[in-house]
Amino acid sequence: MRGLLPLVRWVAAVAVAAVVLMPVVWAVSISFKPPAEWAAHPPRLVPEEPTLANYQVLFQVGNPVGVVAEMTRTAEPVTRAFITSLIVAPLATAASVAIGFFAAYAVSRYQVGGPMLPFLALTTRMFPPVAFAVPLLVYYRMLGLIDTRLGLALMYTGFTVAFPLWMIKGFIDSVPRHVEEAAILDGASRWRVLFTITLPLVKGGVAAALLFVFILNWTEFLFALIFTSRHAITLPVQVSYYAGAVGRFYGPQAALGIVASLPVVIAGYVIQRHLVRGFTFGLVK
Amino acid sequence: MATIALRRLVKRFGSTVAVDDVSLDIPHGKLVCLLGPSGCGKTTTLRMIAGLEQPTSGEILFDGAPVSNVPPQRRGIGMVFQNYALFTHMTTYDNLAFGLRIRGEPRETVDGEVRRMAEVLELTAVLDHPAARLDLSTMQRVALGRTLITRPRVLLLDEPLNNIRPGLREMLRAELRRLQLDLNQTAVYVTHDQEEALSLADQVIIMARGKVEQIGSPDGVYRRPRNRFVAAFVGSPTMNFLPCEVTSRDGEPHLAGPGFVIPAGRRPDLGPRGRLIVLGIRPEGVRLGEGPVSAVVMLIQPAGADQIIELAVGDHRLRALIRPSLRLTIGQQVALDFPSDELHLFDAATGEALDG
Amino acid sequence: MAEIALRDVAKRYGRIEAVRGLSFDVRSGELVCLLGPPGMGKTTTLRLIAGLERPDRGEILIDGQSVAGQEPGQRDIAMVFEDLALYPHMEGFDNIAHPLRLRRMPIEEIRRKVDHVADLLGIPHLLERLPHTFSGGEQQRVAIARAIVREPKILLLDQPLSNLDAKVREVMIGELRHLQQRTRQTTIYATHDYEEAMALGDRILVLREGTADQIGTPEEVYARPATTLAATITGSPPMNLIPCRFSGGLAMADGFTISAPGAEGEGFLGIRPEEVRLGEGIPAVVDLVQPLGRKKIVEVTVGRVRLKVTAGPEFAGQRGDTTAVAFGPSIVRIYGADGRLSATRATGPPFQRGGTMG
Numbered sequence: 001m002r003g004l005l006p007l008v009r010w011v012a013a014v015a016v017a018a019v020v021l022m023p024v025v026w027a028v029s030i031s032f033k034p035p036a037e038w039a040a041h042p043p044r045l046v047p048e049e050p051t052l053a054n055y056q057v058l059f060q061v062g063n064p065v066g067v068v069a070e071m072t073r074t075a076e077p078v079t080r081a082f083i084t085s086l087i088v089a090p091l092a093t094a095a096s097v098a099i100g101f102f103a104a105y106a107v108s109r110y111q112v113g114g115p116m117l118p119f120l121a122l123t124t125r126m127f128p129p130v131a132f133a134v135p136l137l138v139y140y141r142m143l144g145l146i147d148t149r150l151g152l153a154l155m156y157t158g159f160t161v162a163f164p165l166w167m168i169k170g171f172i173d174s175v176p177r178h179v180e181e182a183a184i185l186d187g188a189s190r191w192r193v194l195f196t197i198t199l200p201l202v203k204g205g206v207a208a209a210l211l212f213v214f215i216l217n218w219t220e221f222l223f224a225l226i227f228t229s230r231h232a233i234t235l236p237v238q239v240s241y242y243a244g245a246v247g248r249f250y251g252p253q254a255a256l257g258i259v260a261s262l263p264v265v266i267a268g269y270v271i272q273r274h275l276v277r278g279f280t281f282g283l284v285k
Numbered sequence: 286m287a288t289i290a291l292r293r294l295v296k297r298f299g300s301t302v303a304v305d306d307v308s309l310d311i312p313h314g315k316l317v318c319l320l321g322p323s324g325c326g327k328t329t330t331l332r333m334i335a336g337l338e339q340p341t342s343g344e345i346l347f348d349g350a351p352v353s354n355v356p357p358q359r360r361g362i363g364m365v366f367q368n369y370a371l372f373t374h375m376t377t378y379d380n381l382a383f384g385l386r387i388r389g390e391p392r393e394t395v396d397g398e399v400r401r402m403a404e405v406l407e408l409t410a411v412l413d414h415p416a417a418r419l420d421l422s423t424m425q426r427v428a429l430g431r432t433l434i435t436r437p438r439v440l441l442l443d444e445p446l447n448n449i450r451p452g453l454r455e456m457l458r459a460e461l462r463r464l465q466l467d468l469n470q471t472a473v474y475v476t477h478d479q480e481e482a483l484s485l486a487d488q489v490i491i492m493a494r495g496k497v498e499q500i501g502s503p504d505g506v507y508r509r510p511r512n513r514f515v516a517a518f519v520g521s522p523t524m525n526f527l528p529c530e531v532t533s534r535d536g537e538p539h540l541a542g543p544g545f546v547i548p549a550g551r552r553p554d555l556g557p558r559g560r561l562i563v564l565g566i567r568p569e570g571v572r573l574g575e576g577p578v579s580a581v582v583m584l585i586q587p588a589g590a591d592q593i594i595e596l597a598v599g600d601h602r603l604r605a606l607i608r609p610s611l612r613l614t615i616g617q618q619v620a621l622d623f624p625s626d627e628l629h630l631f632d633a634a635t636g637e638a639l640d641g
Numbered sequence: 642m643a644e645i646a647l648r649d650v651a652k653r654y655g656r657i658e659a660v661r662g663l664s665f666d667v668r669s670g671e672l673v674c675l676l677g678p679p680g681m682g683k684t685t686t687l688r689l690i691a692g693l694e695r696p697d698r699g700e701i702l703i704d705g706q707s708v709a710g711q712e713p714g715q716r717d718i719a720m721v722f723e724d725l726a727l728y729p730h731m732e733g734f735d736n737i738a739h740p741l742r743l744r745r746m747p748i749e750e751i752r753r754k755v756d757h758v759a760d761l762l763g764i765p766h767l768l769e770r771l772p773h774t775f776s777g778g779e780q781q782r783v784a785i786a787r788a789i790v791r792e793p794k795i796l797l798l799d800q801p802l803s804n805l806d807a808k809v810r811e812v813m814i815g816e817l818r819h820l821q822q823r824t825r826q827t828t829i830y831a832t833h834d835y836e837e838a839m840a841l842g843d844r845i846l847v848l849r850e851g852t853a854d855q856i857g858t859p860e861e862v863y864a865r866p867a868t869t870l871a872a873t874i875t876g877s878p879p880m881n882l883i884p885c886r887f888s889g890g891l892a893m894a895d896g897f898t899i900s901a902p903g904a905e906g907e908g909f910l911g912i913r914p915e916e917v918r919l920g921e922g923i924p925a926v927v928d929l930v931q932p933l934g935r936k937k938i939v940e941v942t943v944g945r946v947r948l949k950v951t952a953g954p955e956f957a958g959q960r961g962d963t964t965a966v967a968f969g970p971s972i973v974r975i976y977g978a979d980g981r982l983s984a985t986r987a988t989g990p991p992f993q994r995g996g997t998m999g
Contacts, residue, residue, distance in 0.1 A: 178726035181693050186740035187714045200730045455878060459929055466960055484931035507934040520934045522811060569935045584818055586840035587859040589876050590915045
């Protein structure tokens with residue numbers, strides 16, 4: 001009995017992983033296949049004639065090589081959208097988590113805004129986002145922020161800030177006040193306490209918030225679609241162009257999907273070691 | 286009648302041995318304390334008696350019959366936990382009645398039993414109060430009453446006074462003991478507090494690292510500890526220990542310690558000259574005034590009815606408990622005596638007591 | 642070295658008056674213990690002195706200067722919290738060095754000072770470990786090391802030993818007393834444990850509901866507790882307080898009478914358990930015997946009065962046995978109905994109505 005159990009667990013884990021990872025694996029496979037193999041029957045996991053053309057076409061202007069030429073009529077090179085996303089998402093994430101952290105500290109330690117504030121902050125997420133679209137369009141038009149990267153970053157910051165506020169507040173609540181007071185009596189300023197004592201103790205929560213908000217920002221579609229037209233198009237919008245195009249372009253679509261996912265995977269990899277139980281080690285009680 | 290016997294009980298969790306070959310007998314109507322530092326196996330032993338853990342090997346007998354196949358709820362035990370586990374949304378009455386009601390006892394029986402138990406525990410006045418609003422001492426009595434009303438053969442208590450502030454704790458301890466004596470209730474009480482164990486128990490079982498170190502009456506374990514561990518664990522302030530060597534003077538056995546030689550008294554087991562032993566003496570056994578040991582006063586701590594003084598004997602420190610009226614100053618030279626009937630002698634290597 | 646003075650200090654949290662009109666002085670180099678049950682304002686008093694709270698009224702003076710305008714960091718006060726508040730993400734060395742680093746002390750000097758206090762407290766082996774690997778006693782020592790390393794003017798200790806088990810506490814009390822005698826650091830130590838207070842305090846301040854019930858040496862507080870609270874919070878077991886009616890030079894309890902000249906009205910007679918003798922005097926019934934090794938605590942009933950008595954280990958009585966008790970001729974304490982000590986009187990032996998006994 002006892003010998004069998006780990007084996008059963010192992011098999012179950014592999015089965016779950018296979019189900020979850022299959023689409024990803026398939027997308028990777030297609031992204032390296034020439035058009036003839038995209039919908040070949042029977043399907044093959046390993047491409048017979050592997051090619052990088054699907055990736056090249058994403059970043060090229062003008063007539064790309066060979067069989068995928070038809071696609072260029074409908075899609076811009078992805079470079080610009082990629083750069084926009086690489087600027088907007090990290091910028092908005094950093095701003096959102098920074099503001100969220102300070103807000104969480106203020107709410108947790110000084111009850112700023114009263115007991116309802118954290119809840120009120122969440123209400124921005126309780127309406128369908130479309131409800132905000134029209135008024136925001138008016139403002140953005142007046143401010144000249146339509147179709148700008150700054151405009152998008154500001155909007156993302158505002159819409160996501162409730163998440164880091166909630167996530168980090170929980171962590172700060174569990175840091176005993178005495179630890180901070182001890183540092184104050186040691187002679188540290190409030191700011192210094194915040195950065196040398198509190199922040200290291202809640203870094204698990206901050207890391208989790210960073211990753212969570214980054215994924216939200218990176219994959220946001222609706223506002224990017226409404227508020228951009230040419231200059232500040234983001235990657236998800238670009239992906240949608242491909243999906244809506246005439247004909248089937250599985251190869252470039254798969255390649256774009258992979259390219260679009262990579263930053264999230266990298267961010268997740270960098271942050272994950274901070275995620276696991278950040279801080280409560282060593283506190284008495 | 287309810288007697289419990291443990292026979293060569295062993296409990297392993299993975300590779301760690303929590304309880305290591307424990308055998309003991311708990312007579313009817315007695316309160317037995319399992320005493321030891323955390324991790325000594327006392328709670329695991331209690332949980333095995335309750336049936337909440339299965340022994341790895343060995344046997345538990347209730348009234349001579351093995352209970353290994355009897356589930357906890359059919360062993361006839363009552364258990365009181367550290368946090369009382371009262372149903373705080375119910376009144377005292379409903380808390381007391383709970384155990385009888387789930388057994389489907391008729392309403393009149395339940396009512397009669399609840400009122401009788403409330404009488405014994407002086408809870409009659411608070412029968413209608415919600416348990417959440419009772420004070421700690423009353424809560425403890427309700428918790429006890431709720432357990433006792435089902436007439437358990439054995440009452441098991443797992444550090445029930447741990448979270449209660451000093452002062453109140455001593456009061457509750459006394460109340461618990463009075464009740465147990467009056468009901469003649471067989472009980473097993475787990476604690477890490479030696480004072481609690483001594484003051485409550487008919488019999489103290491001292492455990493360390495899963496093994497029984499000594500079984501005896503409170504007086505017995507205090508006066509005749511079987512080894513250094515028990516000697517140091519029982520008693521407050523802690524027993525003093527000094528390294529000594531067996532020697533003889535004028536044909537009589539003596540002990541040579543750091544800077545002193547004292548008579549060893551009549552001890553047939555002292556062993557050859559030159560044997561290394563550890564001399565133990567309780568703080569209240571140290572006599573100040575005259576004697577062969579010279580010491581310097583290092584520290585004076587008033588303690589109300591007594592004062593505790595710390596003394597330097599050579600490189601060693603020891604503590605003496607003396608009358609509060611005695612005036613001493615720090616740095617003062619004093620003479621000490623260790624009367625031979627106050628000495629506890631232990632083998633230096635094994636820590637076992639020499640039988641005096 | 643510094644003197645502290647509180648003048649009519651008060652602090653309320655919402656509807657709760659934590660400290661009300663508290664005044665006392667701490668002399669330079671003295672250790673004063675704030676003794677009181679939980680919720681009596683001990684912690685609040687320390688936090689007010691540290692500057693972590695602002696008083697609603699009254700003044701706090703350090704070396705004669707009001708500190709009202711000073712931030713906590715400017716007062717040069719170190720505090721050890723009940724939960725110790727070590728920085729969990731810093732090793733022992735960094736925990737202790739933290740206050741020195743903030744003062745931009747050169748690293749060699751920091752090293753020297755940290756090593757010095759680590760030796761003093763016997764914790765050099767903890768310097769390179771994280772707090773979660775420390776035992777209770779070790780956390781304790783590191784917290785104290787961090788507090789004293791910068792030689793603060795004032796050291797505040799808030800029930801620092803309350804989470805330790807009895808044996809470790811016993812050792813730590815001795816060590817703290819040694820440390821205090823060596824450093825002569827002006828210290829205020831809050832505790833609800835009278836043993837700690839008596840062992841450590843040069844003087845004890847008994848706090849009740851945010852005001853001082855009594856301030857005096859351990860011996861004074863033990864011998865003449867100024868209130869019934871001071872009487873019952875000191876001693877183990879605590880003082881017997883026997884409800885009495887005083888009249889005509891007699892104290893009449895529900896079971897015996899004793900001479901008590903000069904007192905009138907309702908009140909309590911205060912007698913310490915070790916002042917009662919067993920086996921002589923007026924008849925009593927043994928209610929409970931609790932052995933503690935070197936002594937036994939015996940509860941007896943005399944008439945309807947229940948008394949706690951400290952007996953020697955040789956006492957052989959059991960629950961239900963009859964015995965006798967006597968106290969005096971000695972000093973007894975007389976408390977008025979308001980709980981304040983009204984007199985201490987030399988008294989004769991107790992007797993029962995209808996005849997003198999014992």
